[in-house]
Amino acid sequence: MTISVPERIELTDDQAAILADASRLMAEALDRSRAARVALVEEGEGHDLARIEVPPATLRxxxxxxxxMASEQVFLLYPAHTELTTSQAADMLGVSRPYLVARLEAGELPFRKVGRHRRVRMDDVLHYKARMREASEAAMQELVALSQAMGGYDL
Structure with a gap:
């Protein structure tokens, strides 16, 4: 699957405010609900014109x-099976391409070759990123514990 860059959606201040309100109201409603499904209903003259039921996770x-969108932040949506080039994967991880290639060759991250080029699945990159974050947090906690043991926080 190739990755294409969609056009940027420009919003007026009124549109951004409507989206922000919708986001807030949906989140509040979902926080109070323990329902297995949520119905979205378009009402017409005394009856439902359209009705769809979705899991709460979808509405979240x-x-x-x-x-x-309301805060005009850029985001991209990709299917988990999307394949990335090593440059794209490295950008997503915030590392250099040579560093990523070394991790691939060390077997830390699965990949496949297309000719001479490596391809990495999006879901594998996201799992690796989560593992990197967990390792970083564990190392930070270890440093804090060592500092505390040495009296580094005593004033």
């Missing part, structure tokens, strides 16, 4: 997207 994602 939609709420977050509306919030991002």
């Amino acid at each position: 994602v939609l709420s977050r997207l509306l919030g991002l």
